[in-house]
Amino acid sequence: MHTTHTKGRMARTWAWTFWALAACVQAHEDATAPGCPPVPWQPITAAVWAWLPDERDPQAPPQPVVAVVDDGQAMLIDPGPSAAHGAQAQRTLACRFQASLRWVVLTHGDPESVRGLQGLQLADAGQVRAPAAIVKRLADGCTVCGVEPGRVKPGQSELQTGQVLPVGRLSVQVLAVHKAHSPGDALLWLAPQGVLWAGGLVDRQPLPEASRAEPDAWLQALQRVDEQARHPTQPVQHLLAHGHWASAAEVQAAVQRTRQALLGLQAQVQQGLQGGRLPEEIGAEIDRAHWPAGVPRTPALQARQRANLQRMVQVLEAAGSMPQGVGR
Numbered sequence: 001m002h003t004t005h006t007k008g009r010m011a012r013t014w015a016w017t018f019w020a021l022a023a024c025v026q027a028h029e030d031a032t033a034p035g036c037p038p039v040p041w042q043p044i045t046a047a048v049w050a051w052l053p054d055e056r057d058p059q060a061p062p063q064p065v066v067a068v069v070d071d072g073q074a075m076l077i078d079p080g081p082s083a084a085h086g087a088q089a090q091r092t093l094a095c096r097f098q099a100s101l102r103w104v105v106l107t108h109g110d111p112e113s114v115r116g117l118q119g120l121q122l123a124d125a126g127q128v129r130a131p132a133a134i135v136k137r138l139a140d141g142c143t144v145c146g147v148e149p150g151r152v153k154p155g156q157s158e159l160q161t162g163q164v165l166p167v168g169r170l171s172v173q174v175l176a177v178h179k180a181h182s183p184g185d186a187l188l189w190l191a192p193q194g195v196l197w198a199g200g201l202v203d204r205q206p207l208p209e210a211s212r213a214e215p216d217a218w219l220q221a222l223q224r225v226d227e228q229a230r231h232p233t234q235p236v237q238h239l240l241a242h243g244h245w246a247s248a249a250e251v252q253a254a255v256q257r258t259r260q261a262l263l264g265l266q267a268q269v270q271q272g273l274q275g276g277r278l279p280e281e282i283g284a285e286i287d288r289a290h291w292p293a294g295v296p297r298t299p300a301l302q303a304r305q306r307a308n309l310q311r312m313v314q315v316l317e318a319a320g321s322m323p324q325g326v327g328r
């Protein structure tokens with residue numbers, strides 16, 4: 001959405017000028033840092049860099065790893081799908097950006113957000129911040145996530161709504177913490193640049209990953225993203241989410257796509273169950289009628305569809321809104 005708000009426009013002009021200067025400076029630093037890992041950091045806006053998934057690889061994990069860098073300090077948001085990602089990202093903070101790692105923030109609990117933790121050198125476990133449910137899962141060590149005990153601290157590591165984490169002269173704000181796409185999902189906001197991190201809440205895939213979702217809470221969280229996108233004075237300029245970077249013009253479409261996918265899945269499963277059909281039959285129907293056009297039915301996506309379906313059945317069962325005996 002385009003705003004005619006003069007102050008906002010001036011602020012953005014400044015931001016772009018600063019960004020262009022910063023990009024020149026960074027390019028120079030890059031050239032003078034032999035041995036620095038070749039991490040393909042892309043400048044998103046002033047002080048924000050993203051390591052996005054390889055578009056040529058359909059199996060690439062839905063990272064982005066994002067770095068907020070200012071005045072010699074850095075925050076890594078979702079340190080990547082492997083220890084190597086975390087280690088390389090941290091190394092480049094020092095050799096390319098001349099910054100030390102101040103914070104590591106996990107937006108949610110999926111492997112691509114969490115596994116990079118293993119590769120990080122941390123001075124103190126309190127540097128890691130994540131939604132409480134994710135902290136709880138990681139605190140004793142999580143073999144599935146590849147995270148050893150002690151990397152996070154219960155209490156101290158928990159992200160709370162309204163928290164502000166300083167990075168150099170900037171402040172990253174925790175707008176909200178939901179239990180929506182995963183057991184804990186944080187929305188993060190960097191005000192002057194208008195950058196919103198939505199973790200797994202907004203997916204670039206036409207089929208979002210909903211195997212651990214609370215669909216109603218997810219729809220509410222999307223509402224929050226949408227409100228920020230339409231904010232009269234501080235709208236979203238850049239959205240960073242699952243494998244995804246969206247500019248201001250694309251944010252609402254991205255949110256809408258995820259919302260439609262969830263609503264569609266919810267409604268179809270409910271209807272099918274009420275019509276007395278088994279979950280497998282409903283799954284086959286959904287596949288036939290609604291497999292997103294142009295999306296190949298890869299085994300990974302088919303598995304995702306099955307897991308999503310199972311989850312929707314579970315949620316309806318738990319809510320008591322499913323006809324008795326169906327799906328058991």
Ligand SMILES: [Zn+2]
Binds near residue numbers: 062110111242
């Ligand atoms: Zn995820």
